[in-house]
Amino acid sequence: MNQEERQVTAPRDALARVRLGSGLPETSRDRLVGVAQVLERRAGAVLYREGDRTPYLAVVVEGRAGLRTHVPGRGDITLSTVEAGDILGWSVLVPPGRSHATVWAVTDVVLLVFPGESLRQVMAMDADLAAAVYQFTLAALGRRLGATRLQMLDLFEGPPAFEVPRPRGALSKRLADVRREPSQGEWGT
Amino acid sequence: MTETAARFLARDRLEDLVHALARPGGVEVREVIAPTVEDGAIVHAPIESAAELPRGVRDVQAPGVYRLEETEDELVFAYAVGPHAWKRRLFPPQRTRLTFAGDDGRGAFDAADDASPSRNGDQVVFLGVRACELAAITVQDIVFACGPYTDVSYASARGKAFIAAVQCTHPASTCFCTSMGTGPAVTSGHDLALTEIEDGFVVVAGSNEGVELLESLGLPLADEDRRSSAQAAVRGAADHIERNNVGVDGSLARRLDRFPEHDRWDEVATRCLACTNCTMVCPTCFCSRDIHTSVLGQGEAGAERQWDSCFTVQFGEVAGGNFRRRLRDRYRHWITHKFSTWWQQFDASGCVGCGRCIAWCPVGIDVREEIRAVTEGEHGEDPREGDPFQAREGAQVRAETVGAGDTPGDGVPEPPPVMATVTSARWETADTVTLTIATPPGLDVRPGQFVMATLPGIGAPPISVSRISGAHFEITVRSVGQATAALCALAPGDRLGISGGYGRGWPVDEAEGCDVIVVGGGIGLAPLRPVLDWVLEHRDLHSGVYVYTGARTPDDMIFAAEMADLELRKDVTALRTVDRAGPDWLGPVGVVTQLLDPDAWAGESAVAFVCGPERMMSATLDALLDAGIASDRIWLTTERHMECGVGLCGHCQLGPFFVCKDGPVFDAAQLGPYLGIEGI
Incomplete structure (x- = not known):
């Protein structure tokens, strides 16, 4: 991430940018800002670890984070990625407060984070604030659930490929020239 | 036309009439096709003599029932329609559409469009055409001969037919x-009309x-009594149909x-056998x-x-899917198209009320x-239109152009594929290839259009064009x-047949001066x-350009290198996602x-x-609409089974559209209502 392009450092600005609590009374918003911090992490950093206690609720302000889970024999599989405006660490709001996936910074990221204990305290004392946080979280989870369902449908799977005939004779040499397997580089990966 | 009075x-x-029909001017030039009895049914066949007409025969028809009974009278047209429709002569059950000859890859396709309704290829007389059948011929005139492409075989056959109609006096x-506004009186589209x-x-x-x-026969004028008898017979037939009170x-x-x-639809699917009888006997299918x-x-x-x-x-x-897997979908498709969406498509009803589909249904399903059952509780006129049968007259007018023998209407002949040469073949993924083809002379193709890629003896799938570049x-x-x-499997130097470009393409001009959002998934990026x-x-004619593409895995991305380059451009926002990442x-x-x-x-x-x-x-579409983009500014392209690509084969029907000629690109206001309906 280009440091010069990063404009958001103050929690209040970050809160406005991600549109969390925009409808809250001033006092409630102040309480939310009071427990918020802006965190910057470099690409590759692990933000949450599957099964560990969730440290904070976070909203991605900039960058991309990936949700991974470990599959024995297949390694770490990236299930989905989240971008600016999405949340991480929602499990901090509900018992037992442990992370469901390992989250790592795919790129440099800027997060607006709300440490669990502090957040739960202000939510307990301010119903408006709690409602705003839950609504924001539910909306984000709803989007993620909808997207996950589409992902489960495997929409791009298509029908199984039909074996391409391999003609004999003169055609076969010409065909061999063009029927080479593409390299990884050509796939842009 | 010279005014003519009723003759007797x-x-x-x-x-004498049969002789005159076959030999106008005294020379035998026309085959007379007329009702005859064969295998217990009244079918159309060539006749040499009036004695071959079904004399003293009545038909008994009901749902799933058709049989003939003999009487003592001399009447020769005292029955309703049999299993044969005249489409067998104008649009034969099988004909050669294309021929391909040549070897060493130098062959070429040719259209074989010279079908004829008669055995000798000359003029023909259809004797005994009923009013509903005239309406059916008009319906097929609109489908086959009023553009944008014309079935030349049909148009040619149609131009050779002299129609001697018969008014119905003995309905089934x-x-x-009477419900469909097509009979029993013959009102137009005939050369002669007889009332027995x-x-x-x-x-x-x-x-x-x-x-x-008529003049050549020297017939006397019909007297008042006979004219009244004829009118009463037809009126009696109409009353009989109405009295049955089984109309629709x-x-x-609609x-x-x-x-x-x-x-x-589920209930009827438990009775329907999908035997296809209804569509085979239907005079308009x-x-x-x-x-x-x-x-x-x-x-x-x-x-x-x-x-x-x-x-x-x-x-x-x-390939790999079916848009109407369930029988309920197929029955719904047939009857909805026939009675409802046909109007939107052709400005006419697809049903003429002949009742063949009822009699010849082996399980007696009555449309x-x-x-x-489906429209129960609905009342009154369809608010979308005034008189639902008003268009019939317009259809007849259009059909009159067919009789001239030349290619009618605005349509152009359905073209044969033109041979073109593959100049390169590039594998995009493990199962997807991009072929570069030298544009054959005369081929005009625009973004969003498709071509029929014909391989002799193998098939002609419709394929979207993925790049248009000079030659x-x-x-x-x-x-x-x-x-x-x-x-x-094609390699550089190989040849294939190409016809097109077909269909409505992307309206790229409408994006001028606007933000352009492109969203593609899988092979849909092509x-x-x-x-x-x-x-x-x-680029300078457009504001922001946003390109979002998805694929199953990184290995399944087509045009991957191009898309990666696009991501590097400063003047374009391009993002790619995958469902499953490595x-x-x-x-x-x-x-x-x-x-x-x-x-x-x-x-x-x-x-x-x-x-x-x-x-x-x-x-x-949901996301774009939520973002405030109007539905008529969101363009989608869709896929259906296609055999012809030009609106003649009927396979790609989607609601009131043919995907091949009304699409494949639609705006969301058109296509949106059909997205998500299973089996539509």
Whole structure:
């Protein structure tokens, strides 16, 4: 991430940018800002670890984070990625407060984070604030659930490929020239 | 036409009429096709003499019932329609559509469009055409001969037919022409019209040729009594049909398209056998398929065009999928098209009320009952139109142009494929190839259009054009069936037949001055690529350009290198996502809708182009509409089974549209209502 392009450092600005609590009374918003911090992490950093206690609720302000889970024999599989405006660490709001996936910074990221204990305290004392946080979280989870369902449908799977005939004779040499397997580089990966 | 009065043809002069029909001017030039009795049914066959007409025969028809009974009288037209419709003569069950000759890859296709309704290829007389059948011929005139493409074989046959109609006097219980506004009186489209009375026939001419023929017979004027008898017989037939009270409200039938999820479709599917009888005997059903054939070792191939039926499982099938897998979908499709969406498509009803589908259904399914069951509770005229049958007159006018013998209407002949040469073949993924093809002379193709890529003896799948570049164009083909696998096997120097470009393309001009949003999924990126080419070539004419693409895995991405280059451009926002990532993939993971960023777009003035699996397009459409983009500024492209590509084969029907000629690109206001309806 280009440091010069990063404009958001103050929690209040970050809160406005991600549109969390925009409808809250001033006092409630102040309480939310009071427990918020802006965190910057470099690409590759692990933000949450599957099964560990969730440290904070976070909203991605900039960058991309990936949700991974470990599959024995297949390694770490990236299930989905989240971008600016999405949340991480929602499990901090509900018992037992442990992370469901390992989250790592795919790129440099800027997060607006709300440490669990502090957040739960202000939510307990301010119903408006709690409602705003839950609504924001539910909306984000709803989007993620909808997207996950589409992902489960495997929409791009298509029908199984039909074996391409391999003609004999003169055609076969010409065909061999063009029927080479593409390299990884050509796939842009 | 010279004014003509009703004439009287005495029964003992019927032979003279048949003779005059066959030999106008005294020389035998015309074959007379007329009702005859064969295998217990009244069918159409060539006759030499009036004695071959079904004399003293009555038919008994009811749901699932057809039989003949003999009487002692001399009447020869005292029955309703039999299993044969005149379409057998104008649109034969099988004809050669294409021939291919040549070897060493130098062969060429030729259109075989010289079908004839008669054995000797000359003029022909249809004797005994009923009013509902004249209406049916008019309906097929509109389908086959009023553009944009014309079935030249049909038009040619139609131009050779002299029509000697007969007014109905003995309707069957299955008749409901009065409900459909087509009979029993013959009003137009005929050369002669006969009404059978006790001692002969009252005959009127409907064309100059008919007038000349009557004059050649020297018939006396019909007296008042005979004219009254004739009128009373036809009026009696109409009253009989009405008294049966088993008609159907045509205006209610037009509303069938409003009930895609009615329980009745499931119920009727438990009775329907999908035997296709109804579509075979229907005088207006026009669907066909092309069977590609070859002669081993002879360098010869071709395509036979055969009648097809939307009741077959294969009808909605595309490689790897089926748009109408369930029988309920196929029944709903047939009856809804016939009675409802046909109006939107052709400005006419697809049903003429002949009742054949009722009598010849082996389990006696009665369309009138099905329509009543589905539209039960609906009342009154369809608010979308005034008189639902008003268009009939317009249809007749259009049909009159067919009789002239030349190519009618605005249509152009359905062209044979032109041979073109592959100049390069590039594998995009493990099963998808992009072929670069030298553009053959005369081929005009625009972004979003498709071509029929014909391989002699194998098939002619419709393939979207994925690049248009000067003297070349590209198609990107995924190997999912025999024909596409054969296309994927083509190598530089190989030749294939190309026809097109067909269909409505992307309206790239409408994006000028606007933000352009392109959303593609999987192989759906292929038809969008010409849009990208156009927009990037005219980058200064557009505001923001946003390109969002999705694929199953990084390895399944087509045009991967181009898309990676696009991501590097400063003047384009391009993002790619995958559903399943490997450890090396650092891009977004998830569905393509997650990439969309409405905050970046100029909402109302943006134009979107979308292509991918239907469910992906549906989710994308929701997001675009939520972002405030009007539905008529969101363009989607869709897929259906196609045999011809030009609106003649009927396979790609989607609601009131033919995907091949009304699409494949639609705006969301048009296509949106059909997204998500199973089996539509």
